[in-house]
Amino acid sequence: xxxxxxxxxxxxxxxxxxxxxxxxxxxxxxxxxxxxxxxxxxxxxxxxxxxxxxxxxxxxxxxxxxxxxxxxxxxxxxxxxxxxxxxxxxxxxxxxxxxxxxxxxxxxxxxxxxxxxxxxxxxxxxxxxxxxxxxxxxxxxxxxxxxxxxxxxxxxxxxxxxxxxxxxxxxxxxxxxxxxxxxxxxxxxxxxxxxxxxxxxxxxxxxxxxxxxxxxxxxxxxxxxxxxxxxxxxxxxxxxxxxxxxxxxxxxxxxxxxxxxxxxxxxxxxxxxxxxxxxxxxxxxxxxxxxxxxxxxxx
Amino acid sequence: xxxxxxxxxxxxxxxxxxxxxxxxxxxxxxxxxxxxxxxxxxxxxxxxxxxxxxxxxxxxxxxxxxxxxxxxxxxxxxxxxxxxxxxxxxxxxxxxxxxxxxxxxxxxxxxxxxxxxxxxxxxxxxxxxxxxxxxxxxxxxxxxxxxxxxxxxxxxxxxxxxxxxxxxxxxxxxxxxxxxxxxxxxxxxxxxxxxxxxxxxxxxxxxxxxxxxxxxxxxxxxxxxxxxxxxxxxxxxxxxxxxxxxxxxxxxxxxxxxxxxxxxxxxxxxxxxxxxxxxxxxxxxxxxxxx
Ligand SMILES: Nc1ncnc2c1ncn2[C@@H]1O[C@H](COP(=O)(O)OP(=O)(O)O)[C@@H](O)[C@H]1O
Ligand SMILES: [Mg+2]
Numbered sequence: 001x002x003x004x005x006x007x008x009x010x011x012x013x014x015x016x017x018x019x020x021x022x023x024x025x026x027x028x029x030x031x032x033x034x035x036x037x038x039x040x041x042x043x044x045x046x047x048x049x050x051x052x053x054x055x056x057x058x059x060x061x062x063x064x065x066x067x068x069x070x071x072x073x074x075x076x077x078x079x080x081x082x083x084x085x086x087x088x089x090x091x092x093x094x095x096x097x098x099x100x101x102x103x104x105x106x107x108x109x110x111x112x113x114x115x116x117x118x119x120x121x122x123x124x125x126x127x128x129x130x131x132x133x134x135x136x137x138x139x140x141x142x143x144x145x146x147x148x149x150x151x152x153x154x155x156x157x158x159x160x161x162x163x164x165x166x167x168x169x170x171x172x173x174x175x176x177x178x179x180x181x182x183x184x185x186x187x188x189x190x191x192x193x194x195x196x197x198x199x200x201x202x203x204x205x206x207x208x209x210x211x212x213x214x215x216x217x218x219x220x221x222x223x224x225x226x227x228x229x230x231x232x233x234x235x236x237x238x239x240x241x242x243x244x245x246x247x248x249x250x251x252x253x254x255x256x257x258x259x260x261x262x263x264x265x266x267x268x269x270x271x272x273x274x275x276x277x278x279x280x281x282x283x284x285x286x287x288x289x290x291x292x293x294x295x296x297x298x299x
Numbered sequence: 300x301x302x303x304x305x306x307x308x309x310x311x312x313x314x315x316x317x318x319x320x321x322x323x324x325x326x327x328x329x330x331x332x333x334x335x336x337x338x339x340x341x342x343x344x345x346x347x348x349x350x351x352x353x354x355x356x357x358x359x360x361x362x363x364x365x366x367x368x369x370x371x372x373x374x375x376x377x378x379x380x381x382x383x384x385x386x387x388x389x390x391x392x393x394x395x396x397x398x399x400x401x402x403x404x405x406x407x408x409x410x411x412x413x414x415x416x417x418x419x420x421x422x423x424x425x426x427x428x429x430x431x432x433x434x435x436x437x438x439x440x441x442x443x444x445x446x447x448x449x450x451x452x453x454x455x456x457x458x459x460x461x462x463x464x465x466x467x468x469x470x471x472x473x474x475x476x477x478x479x480x481x482x483x484x485x486x487x488x489x490x491x492x493x494x495x496x497x498x499x500x501x502x503x504x505x506x507x508x509x510x511x512x513x514x515x516x517x518x519x520x521x522x523x524x525x526x527x528x529x530x531x532x533x534x535x536x537x538x539x540x541x542x543x544x545x546x547x548x549x550x551x552x553x554x555x556x557x558x559x560x561x562x563x564x565x566x567x568x569x570x571x572x573x574x575x576x577x578x579x580x581x582x583x584x585x586x587x588x589x590x
Contacts, residue, residue: 196373201428290415293459
C-alpha cells in the first residue's frame with residue numbers, strides 16, 4: 001500500500017504534465033521566458049539609443065543642418081497637445097481625416113490587389129496554358145516603376161480618388177500575383193501525385209492542393225504587397241492628393257509646418273506596422289498547420 | 300554465387316483477398332531523355348507478383364527502383380514493355396502512361412501527407428473525392444481506421460505535429476482506406492532509427508495479416524526485405540533488371556524474434572553477395588538518385 005503511494009507520488013513529480021498554455025497565457029509565458037534572454041533589453045536600449053541621438057542632434061546640441069528639424073520633445077508635445085501650436089495633433093479633426101482617408105484607400109487598394117492578384121496567380125500556376133497567355137504581359141508591365149504611371153493615371157481617371165487608388169492597387173497587384181504564382185510552383189510534385197492516386201478530379205486538386213499549398217507564399221507576398229501599397233499610396237497622395245497622410249506631409253512641408261510633417265511620417269510608420277501585423281495575423285489564422293509545425297521546431 | 304532467376308509462376312498461397320492485385324511486369328524499359336541525353340533507368344525488366352504477395356525490391360540507390368514504381372503508378376510513361384494488373388493492361392505499347400487510380404496506392408519516398416490537412420482529413424480525403432462516401436461517413440471510417448492503427452489520439456493533429464513514424468503509419472492508413480489492390484511503398488522507413496523501424500515493421504506486418512493486400516515495397520535494406528517479404532527481388536545497378544529472386548518461405552505471422560533465427564540468416568547470406576556486388580558497381584559508377 002505504502003509502496004504504491006510512494007510510486008504514485010514519484011510519478012506525479014516526474015511525469016507532471018501541465019496543460020500547454022494557450023492564447024494570452026502563451027503570450028505571457030513567452031514574454032516571461034524572453035526576459036531571461038538579452039533580446040528585450042537590447043531592444044529597449046536600441047530604442048533609447050535612437051531617440052537619444054535624435055534628441056541630441058536636434059534639440060540638445062542643435063547640430064547644423066539639424067536645427068530646423070523638429071526634435072522628439074517638440075513633436076511628442078505637439079502630438080499630444082489639445083491646443084497644438086501648428087494646428088494639428090492627435091485631437092484635431094484634420095489629423096483624423098487624413099489617417100482615415102489613407103487607411104480607407106489602403107483597404108480598397110489592398111483588397112482589390114489581393115482579390116485580383118491571388119486568383120490570377122493561382123490560375124497561372126495551375127494551368128500552363130493560362131500562364132502562357134497572361135505571363136508575358138504581366139512581365140512587361142511589372143518592371144515599369146509605379147511613379148512612371150502617375151501621369152497616365154491622372155489622364156486616364158478623373159478626380160483625385162481613382163488615380164490614387166489605381167496607383168496603389170497596381171503596385172501591390174503585381175507583387176501578389178507573382179508571389180502566388182511562385183507559391184503554386186513551389187508545391188512539391190508528390191502532393192499532386194498523391195492527390196492523383198487518391199482519385200481527385202481537377203477541381204479537387206485545385207481546392208485541396210493548389211490553394212492551400214500556395215498559401216505560405218501568398219502570405220509572404222501579401223506582407224510585401226501591403227508595404228508596396230503604402231509606398232505607392234503615399235507617393236500618389238504627395239503628387240495629386242486631397243487628404244491622406246502623404247498629402248499631409250507635402251502640405252505641411254509647403255507651409256513650413258515641419259512638426260506636422262514629422263507627425264505624419266510617424267503616423268505612417270505606425271499604421272503601416274499595424275496593417276502588416278494584421279496581414280501576418282490573418283496568415284497565421286489561415287495556416288495553423290504551418291504555425292504548429294514551425295512551433296515544434298522551436299521557431 | 301550463381302544468380303538464380305525464378306521469374307514466372309510460383310505456388311504462392313494467394314491469400315484471403317481471392318487473387319486480387321497480381322502484377323505482371325514484362326520486359327519493361329524506361330529511358331529518360333532530359334535535354335536530349337538518354338538515361339536508361341530500367342532495362343528489359345520482368346517480374347511476376349502474385350496476388351496478396353509481399354514483394355520486396357532491393358537495389359542500390361539510383362538503380363531505377365523509384366522509376367519502376369512511378370511507371371506502375373502512372374506518374375511516368377514507359378518506353379517499352381507492358382505491365383498488367385490482374386490481366387488488365389495498365390500500360391504498354393500504344394498506352395505508355397498508366398491511368399492513375401485508387402487501385403494502386405503509393406506511399407512516397409519522402410512522405411506526402413498533405414501538411415495542411417489533419418491526419419483525419421488526410422485519411423478521409425480519398426473516399427470523399429472519389430464520391431464513395433459522404434464527408435461525414437468518410438471521416439467516421441477514417442477515425443475507425445486511424446484508431447485501429449493506434450493513431451486515435453493524434454487524429455486531429457497536422458502531419459507536422461506528429462513523429463515521422465506516426466505520419467508514415469497515417470499515410471499507409473490513407474492508402475488502405477481506399478481498399479487498393481496494390482500498395483506501392485517507396486523506401487518508407489528509410490530515415491528512421493532502428494528501433495522505430497522495428498516498430499513500423501511489426502505494424503506493417505500486422506496490417507498485412509489483416510488485409511492481405513499485395514505489397515510492392517522498395518528498400519535498400521536487405522534484412523528488411525527478408526523480414527517483411529514473401530520474396531525479395533534483387534535489382535542490378537542502373538539500368539535496373541532483376542538480378543536474383545530470393546523466395547522467403549517463412550510462415551506468417553512473423554515477429555522480431557525471426558531476426559535472430561537460423562533460417563533468416565541463411566536467406567540473408569544467400570542474397571548478400573548479389574546485393575553487395577551491385578552496390579559496389581553503383582558506387583563506382585557514382586550513381587545518384589533523384590530524391
Ligand atoms: N525525371 C527524371 N528525369 C531524368 N532522369 C531521371 C528522372 N528520375 C530519375 N532519373 C534517373 O534515373 C535513375 C534511377 O533513378 P531512381 O528510379 O530514382 O533510382 P532509385 O529509386 O532506385 O534510387 C537515376 O540515374 C536518376 O538520375
Ligand atoms: Mg528511390
